[in-house]
Amino acid sequence: MARITLRTLKKKKERGEKITMVSTYDYLSARFCEEVGIDSILVGDSLGMVFQGLDTTLSVTLDEMIYHTKAVCRGAPNTFVIVDMPFLSYQVSLEEAIRNCGRVLKETCAQAVKLEGGEEIAELVYRLHSIGIPVVGHIGYTPQSVHSFGGPKVFGKEETERLKRSFKALENAGAFMIVLESVHWQVAKELTETSDAITVGIGAGRYCDGQVLVFHDIVGLYEEIKPRFVRRYVEGAKIFKEALRKFKIDVEEGSFPSEEESYGA
Ligand code: KIV
DSSP states (O other): OOOOOOOHHHHHHHTOOOOEEEOSHHHHHHHHHHHHTHHHHHHHHTTTTTTTTTTTTTTTHHHHHHHHHHHHHHHHHEEEEEEOOOTTSSOOOHHHHHHHHHHHHHHSOOOOOEESSSGGHHHHHHHHHHHOOOOEEEESSGGGGGHHSOOOBOOOGGHHHHHHHHHHHHHHHSSEEEEEBBOOOHHHHHHHHHHOEEEEEEESSSSSSEEEEEEHHTTTOOSSSOOOOOOSOOHHHHHHHHHHHHHHHHHHTSSSSSSSOOOOO
8 A cells, every 4th residue: 555645635635535634642543544544644732631631732742742653653654644743842943943843754754744823834834845844734723822712712704814814824835734623614615615725624614625533532532522523433431441340340250361361271
């Protein structure tokens, strides 16, 4: 199987085929994604909340992102892998940002980096694009700005002009893909239909070129928060807890391990 590349994804948009993306952080879930033919894996900084149990994504480090990306790469060597650049790894200076984004591509199998923001990061996007680092933008609700938004926020039609400006700034700077998070579906539709950049929605309606959800939400493992845009395909947490309850009972009753589960005659 040939590895999915940026060109594969662009062709899908041209042909009107939907792009699938899953945000995940470890070897096994990445392997599941590749086995079922998911196009792209985002190693999202949501790992701060979902994997590390933090309240926000803000304290995730670049070293942690690289560690998780290496595991994902082992599980999904043929999938298009994108790394979320964590908070303060690209906002301090152009030089530091380029070095950090370059480090991700040098040390992992990732083919692109994702940055949150619009006009304020356009110059950086341009510089990265011009030295051969593919960039995915992320506008609408951007979790690294949670404190300035005052919490999760939905971008309605009244914010169309602001979203359009951010989108065009990123696209003109060379971003080949833009994640639209918690954006009114009509705005997402217009942006998708009027641009060459690939749009990937999360809470942005069905007209985006692709859709992304977090693995743990899809399989029902992350019970803490369930935004309106999440579809749980299985109640994973309930199934896992049931298995653990049964294991505990079997050990306590002495029915595990059986003879077949033991070494010897
Ligand atoms: O961190 C993440 O997982 C993300 C996606 C949900 C878009 O940014």
